[in-house]
Amino acid sequence: MATDAARDSSKTGLVIAAHGRRGMLETAGGSALPYIVRGRHLQVCCGDHVHWQAFADGDPVVISGIAPRRNQLSRQPPRGSKPETIAANISHLIVVMAALPLPDLFITDRYLCAAHLMGVQAAIVWNKADLAALPEAELAVYSRLGYRLFPVSAVTGSGLDALLSWSGQCVGLLVxxxxxxxxxxxxxxxxxxxxxTGQLSAASDEGRHTTTASIMYRLENGGRLIDTPGVRDFVPAIPDPRDIAHGFVEIGATGRDCRFADCSHLREPDCAVSEAALKGLIDSRRYESYRRLMNLANQAAGQTY
Ligand SMILES: Nc1nc2c(ncn2[C@@H]2O[C@H](COP(=O)(O)OP(=O)(O)OP(=O)(O)O)[C@@H](O)[C@H]2O)c(=O)[nH]1
Ligand SMILES: [Mg+2]
Ligand SMILES: [Zn+2]
Incomplete structure (x- = not known):
């Protein structure tokens, strides 16, 4: 995305905090520099590998290009606005839940769906285990599907070693x-x-000590973790709703037995997925979660079922 001239005179860096047109990048030498993006054509996000140039001492450096992304997590805001990219080039998605605020498993399903479509590993972290033990029965559906569940506590530190050995020296995104x-x-x-966080949020325009931007941190083991602002709801941006079935692993697998190759698993005859859900072979809440996301995506694409 950089012009040849810009790339020739530029250096490379990793975006470690992004908020609108401003943020922080880490240089190849490991120092953090404030940046600004000029022009509207570049949408920079945390995790981007970028080309940058310095113009005047003390001024933020200017990002002139973004290297092609290996993957990206984007959300679809309501009312048809443009998708927002949360982070790019990640290897692990870590979905954090706790007893409080009350878990919304539909949000968890949507993150797991997005992770699958991005081709990254995903796990569920049950935080605040010092307050309430992991609800094994409620979350058993996820372990049956092969997702790892990590009970942890940010207060006592319990469970964090197991989480870190799973995510290793990779780039994890906490959502x-x-x-x-x-x-x-x-x-x-x-x-x-x-x-x-306070300093980076300030450098990225907001000046508030709350999580308003995605921010990447380096771990002692060499891995990286990205903190993201919390959500009330999350709808992944999935341009083609037919891909959603592949993000729900059990639905993608069962759907191979449907009568129609392009079955949407919503109301077609001889649908192996809806039959499996009726028989309890597919968890009925997960199927409902799939149907809700399909309906949202179809509405966004101008179709309703
Ligand atoms: N008891 C207990 N409280 C915790 C634990 N982890 C976080 N909290 C509390 O939960 C509250 C929210 O924690 P934050 O770390 O700000 O949550 P967050 O997910 O970053 O929130 P957003 O930035 O709004 O998305 C704070 O009051 C923390 O002290 C934990 O493991 N145990
Ligand atoms: Mg936060
Ligand atoms: Zn079907």
């Missing part, structure tokens, strides 16, 4: 409802990151 403890987990893993 989930507001207040589940994403920033607290990061602060436990990277002491002082709460102060850094």
């Amino acid at each position: 989930g409802q507001s207040g589940v403890g994403k920033s607290s987990l990061l602060n436990r893993l990277v002491p002082g990151s709460d102060t850094a």
Whole structure:
């Protein structure tokens, strides 16, 4: 996306905080620099590998191009506005839940669907285990599907070693409802990151000490973790609704037995998915979750079922 001339005179960096047109990048040498994006054509997000140039001492450096992304997580805002990219080039998606705020499993399903379509590994973290044990029965559907569940506590530190050995030296993205403890987990893993959050958020335009931007931190084991602002709802941006079935692993697999190759698994005859849901072979709440997301995506695409 950079012009040849710009690329020739530019250096490379990694975006570690992004908020609108401003943020922070990490240079190849490891220092953090404030940046600004000029022009409307570049949409920079946390995790982007970018080309940048410095013009005047003390001024933010200017991003002139973005390297092609390996993957990206984007959300579809309501009312048909343009999708927003949350982060790019990640390897692991970590969906954080807790007893409080009350878990919304539909949001969890949507994150897991997005992770599958991005081709990244996903796991569920049950935080605040010091307050309430992991609800094994409610979450059993996820372990049956092969997702790892990690009970942890940002307060006591319990369970964090197991989580870190799963995510390894990779780039993990922490997502989930507001207040589940994403920033607290990061602060436990990277002491002082709460102060850094304030500084980075300030550098990225808002100046508030809350999680308003996605921010990447380096872990002691060499891995990286990205903290994201919490959500009330999450709808992944999936341009073609027919892909959604492949993001629900059990639905994608069962759907191979439907009568129609392009079955949407909503109301077609001889649909193996709806039959499996009726028989309890597919969890009925997961099927409902799939149907809700399909309906949202079809409405966005101008079709209703
Ligand atoms: N008891 C207990 N409280 C926790 C734990 N983790 C976080 N909290 C509390 O939960 C509240 C929310 O924590 P945050 O880390 O700000 O949550 P967040 O997910 O980053 O929230 P957003 O930035 O709004 O998305 C704070 O009052 C924390 O002290 C935990 O493991 N145990
Ligand atoms: Mg936070
Ligand atoms: Zn079907």
